[in-house]
Amino acid sequence: MNIAKINSLLAAIVMMMMASCSNSETANNMSENNAIENNALEVLKTRRSIRAYQDKMPEKELIARIVEAGTYAPTGMGKQSPVIVAVTNKETRDRLSQLNAAIMGRDIDPFYGAPVVLVVLADKQYPTYLYDGSLVMGNLMNAAHAVGLGSCWIHRAKEVFDSPEGKALLKEWGIEGDYEGIGNCIIGYTDGEAPEPKPRKPDYVHYVD
Numbered sequence: 015m016n017i018a019k020i021n022s023l024l025a026a027i028v029m030m031m032m033a034s035c036s037n038s039e040t041a042n043n044m045s046e047n048n049a050i051e052n053n054a055l056e057v058l059k060t061r062r063s064i065r066a067y068q069d070k071m072p073e074k075e076l077i078a079r080i081v082e083a084g085t086y087a088p089t090g091m092g093k094q095s096p097v098i099v100a101v102t103n104k105e106t107r108d109r110l111s112q113l114n115a116a117i118m119g120r121d122i123d124p125f126y127g128a129p130v131v132l133v134v135l136a137d138k139q140y141p142t143y144l145y146d147g148s149l150v151m152g153n154l155m156n157a158a159h160a161v162g163l164g165s166c167w168i169h170r171a172k173e174v175f176d177s178p179e180g181k182a183l184l185k186e187w188g189i190e191g192d193y194e195g196i197g198n199c200i201i202g203y204t205d206g207e208a209p210e211p212k213p214r215k216p217d218y219v220h221y222v223d
């Protein structure tokens with residue numbers, strides 16, 4: 015074999031090694047992406063509404079991660095119409111519970127003992143505010159599940175923050191503008207087992223191929 019042949023053989027070997035390196039990099043990226051996807055789909059499918067909580071405050075860092083995930087929900091034209099009020103103060107949490115129960119005309123804790131309430135409100139000046147706020151609620155609940163906490167959407171935020179007492183709270187929190195209460199995402203450590211999901215209705219999905 016002459017020098018030229020040896021050189022071209024060496025060049026071919028180097029090219030093959032480089033290609034195999036970049037293939038395994040791609041394969042790694044793909045399996046990483048698959049892992050994220052599988053994990054995300056698992057979280058979405060296994061999240062359940064939790065209605066019993068331990069008397070234990072979740073770590074601030076976990077709450078911050080959940081809230082951050084909430085802020086990354088899509089919003090109409092990217093206007094970020096919602097705001098999130100993360101309530102860990104027991105007095106305020108109890109006040110919100112009381113106002114919520116009063117809307118139902120009942121003397122119960124509609125927050126099922128959860129120590130944290132993430133109130134989502136959205137600015138009504140944006141036509142998509144209700145959708146935006148609902149997507150934030152979805153992100154919060156799924157993120158809570160992803161970090162190992164229980165959550166549940168508790169309704170009547172609209173009525174609470176339309177009331178004079180609710181408006182007074184918004185003022186206290188420095189939230190000014192035409193905000194509507196979208197939902198309360200209660201958060202905490204699940205007490206006991208999460209419930210099983212109901213079977214999905216057979217005609218939930220219609221494929222049009």
Ligand SMILES: Cc1cc2nc3c(=O)[nH]c(=O)nc-3n(C[C@H](O)[C@H](O)[C@H](O)COP(=O)(O)O)c2cc1C
Nearest residue numbers: 061062063064065124166167168169170197209211
């Ligand atoms: C808009 C909305 C309002 C809800 N309000 C309440 C509520 O006030 N109290 C409650 O216990 N659950 C509430 N939920 C939770 C639903 O009851 C729950 O999502 C449903 O039963 C399905 O259960 P899963 O979340 O475990 O899949 C609400 C959910 C949504 C989406």
